Structure formats: C-alpha cells, structure tokens
Amino acid sequence: MKNKLFFILFVFAAFSHAQNKVSDIFNSDYCQVNSSVLYFYKIEKRGFTQRRCIFSSNKLYAYATEKVDSMEKKNYDTMEAIKVADIDDNFDLVKEFKDKVYGVKQSYWKYFYFLKNDSVLVCKVLRKGKVWQLEKEKEAEIKKIILANNKIIYWSSQLGLIYKKNNEIKTSLLGLISYYNDRSAAFFIKDKNEVDMSTGYFETGKYILKVTKGDHYTVFKDNQKILEDIPLKYYNNKQFITIDDKTLKFYNSDFALDSSFIYRDINQAADNIEILTDNKIKKFDTRLFTNTSYGDEFLGCGTVTYHLLSIKRNRIREVTDAQMTYGYRSPPRNIFINSKIKFDSLLFVSRQKTMDYSVNGGFDDRIILIKNKKEGLYTFKQKNDTITLKEIVPIKFNKIYLLNGFLIVNKKEQVDFYDECFKENKMRFTNIDFFSYNYVRYKKKDQTQGWMNRKGILFDDL
Helix, strand or coil, rough: HHHHHHHHHHHHHHHHHHCCCHHHHHCCHHHHEEEEEEEEEEECCCEEEEEEEEECCCCEEEEEEEECCCCCCCCCCCCCCEEHHHHHHHHCHHHHHCCEEEEECCEEEEEEEEEEECCEEHHHHHHHECCCCEEEEEEEEEEEEEEEHEEEEECCCCCEEEEEEEEEEEEECCHHHHCCCCCCEECCCEEEHHHHCCCCEEEEEEEEEEEEECCEEEEECCCEEEECCCCCCEEECCEEECCCCCEEEEECCCCCCCEEEECCCCEEECEEEEEEEEEEEEECCCCCCCCCCCCCCCCCCCCCEEEEEEEEEEEEEEEEEEEHCEECCCCCEEEEECCCCCCEEEEEEECCCCEEECCCCCCCEEEEEEEEEEEEEEEEECCCCEEEEEEEEEEEEEEEEEEECCEEEEEEEEEECCCCCCCCCCCCEEEECCCCCCEEEEEECCCEEEEECCCCEEEEEE
C-alpha cells in the first residue's frame, strides 16, 4: 500500500513539475518530430534546451528535458526542425481540411489524409500490386497546440505534425518521411469528391481497368464503359492478352481487337503461352508483359546435403557431399546390388551413369538393366550398403528413355508411354518426337498424328 501511494505521489509530482514548465514549451524557438515524439527546442547561449512532450488528459506535458548541442535528425523518420517564427498564426485545421483530402501519390503508393470528424484524422494507404489495394488504414485523435504569438500547430502521435507556412499546409506525415527524397512523389490537396480512393483497379494510358472478379476486368475511358468483364491475363503499354476457356485474344493499346485464336489446349508457363490450334502449336512470349495473376514465391534456406550415385563396372558407388554445411565430402563407398536378374550393364533412367540428388529433392529410383542388347526397367531401394531391385517391365525392349518427364518404351519400331495402365500388347505409336517442354508430337500405327500435353492427354489432329 505504501509503495502504491509513493508511486502516485511521484507521478503527480512529475506532472506538476512538467506543467510548471509548459510555458517554456510554448515559447520554444523550434519544434521537430522524431518517430512518434514531439520535440521542442529553446536556443541557449550554447546549444539548445530540448523538451520531449506527450499529451495527457488533453494537455501537453514535457516528460524529459535536457541540454543538447544540436537538433540532429536521429533516424529516417525524423523531420527537419521547424522554426516556430516561420509558422503561420490562426491556422484552423478543421476549416482547412473540411471536405478536403491531403495526398501523396507515388508510382506504387498512395497516401490519403482526411478528417473523420472535428478531432480525428484518418490515414488511408493504398499499394499497387497487380492492382491498387488497401495496404492499411488507421485513424488518430489530433491535438491543437497554440504556441507563442498565436503560432498554431496540430499534432497526432500516430500520424505526425500539421502546420501552415507561407499560407501553405505542411506536414511531417510520418509514414512518408522515408519517401521525401523520391522525386516521383506528387503532393496534393483536393476536394474529397475529386479524389479516387477506390481499390481493385489499375490505370494504363487513358484507360482504367477495374476488377470484376478474379482476373476479369471492365475497361473504362473517361468514365465510359468500353469493354465489360474481359478475362485479362497479360498486358504492357502496347497490347492486352485475354484468355477464356476457349479463346485467346490480343487487343491493341486502344482496346481494339487485333487477333484471336480458338484453342483446344493451352499451357501458360512462366515466360510463354503455348496453345494447340488448327492442329498446330502456337507459342507466344510473355516476358515483356505483366501477368495479372497473383503468385506467392517460396524462398527456402538452410543446409542441403547432396549425394552422388555413380555406376562403375556394373556396380553403384555413393558419395555424400555436405560441402554447404561443413565442407565435408565423403570418400566413395560401394553399394552391393541384390538382384536375381543377370544383366550385362545398367543405366539410370536418364540413360546416364551418374545421378545427383539431395535429401530434400529426392531422386528417381528407377534403373535400366541391359542384357543381350535388350532393356528392362526396375525400381531400386537402398538400405545401408545394399540396393534391392524390383521389376517394372522385363528385359524385352529395344530402348527405354525419358521424354518430357514421360517414360517411353520402344519395341520392334513401336513405341508407347509407360504408365500404370500400360500393357505390353498395346503399343499404339510408331513415332514420338519432342516439340517443347509442354508438348510432344506422336504418330499412331494407323497413321493418325497428334499432340500430347504435359498431363498425358492425347489430341488427335482434326
């Protein structure tokens, strides 16, 4: 109880002492914002008297006073000190801000400050991702401070300092301090009904594109609707590409249709679009376009241990490379192959004699056995120093290889994709050729030709 009473008396005494010094604050020569604290400075014979201030019960108090040599900027969100004598008097913020918006517009940010009522200031921040979106919105009570000679400033611990100099409204706007050196920043004060604080749109040239839903946009020019609900996927300052469930369209910079393609299949990769149309694959480079779709990047870090398997004289050897961690690389060790199948030689499924893998990424656990110039496919399982083989397809094929991630088996000039449904007596093709990462070209035994996509779906020519 005594401790509580002592604390209350201490706080009361501190505030009473601070209140006695309030006239010193009002008679200051400079004021400054440092982070969320308001500083006042009085010029002395040597240096300055600095007072750090807070509001309590709607009154301003100096909670810390000290002698300093200069009014230095302490970090990036410290504004330059303001000379009190230069501040305009009789500044009425409510009158000046009534139905007005103070804003700062940059390439990828928009800040809007406006009054919610006579005592609350609102800050709304928009960020441009694929479209303008609300990054944050906060509000804070504003306090009026009347300094000597009726110099008036307004202060919010959350949003900063607002004052008037040479009949122009100035502000520290703390959220913007780090951008003050950005020459692209455009400051403005406009009537509220003239300011667009909406989200879900982007501008290009004379046009505004508003999100309808997902990647669908409605295009406006001078507030007139030009196109409605277009499935926009890529754009730059010259072209716009839309993709729906059957058509790819190109519009020019004035949103006039340049060309369109009806497609049977489509693949959208990181740097291109490929479509199957008119029995042909058309490829469009999208590296010079902006993609309207959102994508989350995953960045991983940490230590990865790598392993190397190599084939030496029909045996497998393993090397562990932990160089990223400790600079360690193990000596090779031989792995015994436990197999009842006799073979002349062996290859990894990549048809190479080495294979790298990591404990994170895994490896392809299939291996090709060769005997009497015929090939078979087996899976292998390693346990300690032993590899055990299990048959996938027997040693009866002329060649087994990978194409676009698909396993191809060749027997007597007939080929097919090996999958779980594969049966040896269903060799459907006479030829399968690589075309691109997304498509292969095939020819069936009945001479029908077509395309297969990455999902393994066949598209016979029409």
